[in-house]
Amino acid sequence: MIIELNLNGKQVAWEISPGDRLLDALRMGEGAVSVKRGCESGDCGSCCVLLNGQPVNTCVVPAVKASGQEITTLEGLAENELMKKLQSSFLDSGAVQCGYCTPGMLIAIWARLNTGGTLTEQDVRHALSGNLCRCTGYAKPVEAILKVWEDKS
Ligand code: FES
Ligand code: FES
Structure with missing residues (x-):
């Protein structure tokens, strides 16, 4: 079909x-x-x-x-400004190790950031709860995302 x-x-x-x-x-x-x-x-x-x-x-x-x-x-989303900021922040924060989970994480958090409202560390962890990462322990991705959020706010 x-x-x-x-x-x-x-x-x-x-x-x-x-x-x-x-x-x-x-x-x-x-x-x-x-x-x-x-x-x-x-x-x-x-x-x-x-x-x-x-x-x-x-x-x-x-x-x-x-x-x-x-x-x-x-x-x-390659030319999207928010996505570019997220990608830069991930790289600068050491949030990309093997990188296999990174595209999925970026999509999930991009969607969450576009819903507006406030964003706490718990909110970030909740938004990433469906994205498994075996390398980073999530601390660096969460830090990278919160940096973008703080700059945006
Ligand atoms: S490959 Fe689709 S959720 Fe894991
Ligand atoms: S960076 Fe390797 S699985 Fe997340």
């Missing part, structure tokens, strides 16, 4: 099969390598993208669910 969707601001058409996952359509069909293949069971957050602005784990979302929707990957 053919579906149409908006991917990173552009209309695209995909030829998919009913069992295809959004993860594979993005990585293999579109070359969106920021969408990482991790646990493949919805637990690690490394395959996270935005579906109509909400973070979703693409390994557990059928590709057909993207039909008529807006999908944003990290590639689509």
Whole structure:
């Protein structure tokens, strides 16, 4: 079947099969390598993208669910000012070690920061609760995010 969707601001058409996952359509069909293949069971957050602005784990979302929707990957936020600040802060704070979890973390926290309101350390930890990181112990990513938040406020 053919579906149409908006991917990173552009209309695209995909030829998919009913069992295809959004993860594979993005990585293999579109070359969106920021969408990482991790646990493949919805637990690690490394395959996270935005579906109509909400973070979703693409390994557990059928590709057909993207039909008529807006999908944003990290590639689509490359020129976004807030995302650039987050990326710089992650690098400056030593929040990127192996980096495998980083795209998913960035997507999750970008979505949270765009909801507005206040942001405490607990809020950051809650926003990242679906993103598993085996390297950093979360302290550096949390520090990097709070620095961006403090500069923004
Ligand atoms: S690969 Fe999708 S949540 Fe882990
Ligand atoms: S930096 Fe390695 S898994 Fe998070």
